[in-house]
Amino acid sequence: MTATFVVTAPLMILAALGILVVRKAVHAALLLAVVMINLAFVYASLDAPFLFAVQIIVYTGAVLMLFLFVLMLVGVDVSDEVTESIRGHKVASLLMGLILAVIVLAMIGQLSLGTMKGLATANAGGNLEALANLLFSRYVVAFEATSALLITAAVGAMVLAHRERTEPRSTQAELARERVRAYGESGLHLGPLPAPGTLARHNAVDTPALLPDGSHAKQSIPAGLHGHPKNGTAIEANHD
């Protein structure tokens, strides 16, 4: 147990400090994963194999993966906003942090270091079986209440995020008909956008295609490249 603790504890503290320091949210999430996996190793060394597996599956595998999912949607280069979005939340969080620090210090003050006690009786007949016995007899109400709470939260989130569809989703055939109608009425181009003039004179995708009269087909450049700082001027410079 001691050897595992000596290896994992410094790693955990370093990673936890890193969460505060790193600039990108994804890096912070990754360091959090390091903390959680190391915590799982500590559980394993404390003869709690079930908690070890569940810690990794639930926290690292599911919760943090959801974090990452959301963070990745935010984008690669975005760093955190530094402006205060909720009024007075810096003061409030400072206050809360202080209270937490006082509580933690008070608890550490009363701590006496020793080895684990009563593990053999707790794990008698197998860690897994002992845990199941406790969960489904003595703590069954707390266990069920927690799961009810979690399900309520999940359903609540779904209800809040749900949008009732007021009109049926248009099918592919309807969309096609709509396009043809728009072409008939306003002459809107029926097919896909023109392809860029790649490989005609340059091999960059931001080379516009040429119209029959020699002018540039603006629509042939991907929309994302129009305002791109790297390419905005290049398009004009490249093509006379």
Add this chain to the structure above:
Amino acid sequence: MTLLDTSGTLADFGQDTWWVILIKVLLVFVVCVVLTLFNIWWERRVVARMQHRIGPNVHGPFGLLQSLADGVKLALKEDLTPTNADKVVFVTAPVLAVIPAFVTFSVIPFGPVVDFFGQRTPLQLTDLPVAVLFVMAIASIGIYGIVLGGWASGSTYSLLGGLRSSAQMISYEVAMGLALVGVFVYSGSLSTSAIVAAQGDLWFGLVLMPSFLIYAISMVGETNRAPFDLPEAEGELVGGFHTEYSSLKFALFFLAEYVNMATVSAIATTLFLGGWHVPFWIDHVWAGANEGYWPVLWFFGKLFAFIWIFIWLRGSLPRLRYDQFMALGWKRLIPLSLVWICIVATVRVVALENGFDPRWLAVPSVLFTIGMVGYLLSGPKAPVLPVFEAQGAFPTPAMPAGGAVRGAAAPLTFPASIPATRSIEEAS
């Protein structure tokens, strides 16, 4: 079963001397790498046959050394790192993908307790009371490699691949976990060696057939193989999460995919096909079939059967659309496995309390499977579209009477009034 005493229990593990452990670790590693080289060759040969080609047959006997040559070539290629990439994560990701794939093999039982260079030891690196949960935990770390690789590349294609992968992982891990719950409830254990021992005369593949099918479907999703290879969908995302990877880093992703394929096949074998037990009750005729090193052969036979199914799927099925894939996981597989777990738990309780043979579960198992397959294949009906509608100003060709032909067209018939073709002499 008379041979249960060689099947091993948890007490058999953790007794090995250091050199036995070292040799076992080395063997597990070598087996994974050689399996990968073989599987790549096998997949190329089988898919080639399915497409009326020959496949690699030049280098080495039957072209067996082709994947070795390709691997060396891949390693010697230029290693590119995109400017936009997040360097540290970009390098870490392939390593994160490949290590968990190997680690999982440490709890797979290849055989019973054997005489190993004079030492009695089980043919399994180690076992835990929570071995199967450990496998799931390690698999969930492996997905980080793919997700982070997609994020760190700094490319839209990769990011989309990574996003898809994380969503896919979260969804299919649930179905997979629920499929495993059936095994835990029935066998009363989470350790792989005990689960194999519990399948001495009847495989869980039969007793828990719905769990087996659900696991088999979700394991294809977990390994990102066709038809569930959405994170690397080359038709949509170039290469998905590994678009920006090259050389050895790409090779690591490639290795991880193939080792993962072997890993999930090995787990499916262990949990549902009796692990290293000889199939078809051969041990009742030939008692030695489950002893010594023979079981290794049965184990790899079953493993290759799964790999072959992976290849077959890739050779024959198109990729699912993303929403179809998610709907299959959340709306079908998860509810079905919940219902099935209720049935298993009920039968188990009745069996434990009334001394009723739990193997009777095979009957509801087969019935439930038939219903489940019917339900999965039924699918939503295609919407009936209005056949013809005047489309305003745009000139459209006249539709055939009764609307456009949907499905197979009726055989062509010609009215008798058409004059017979005249010969050249008649015409002149």
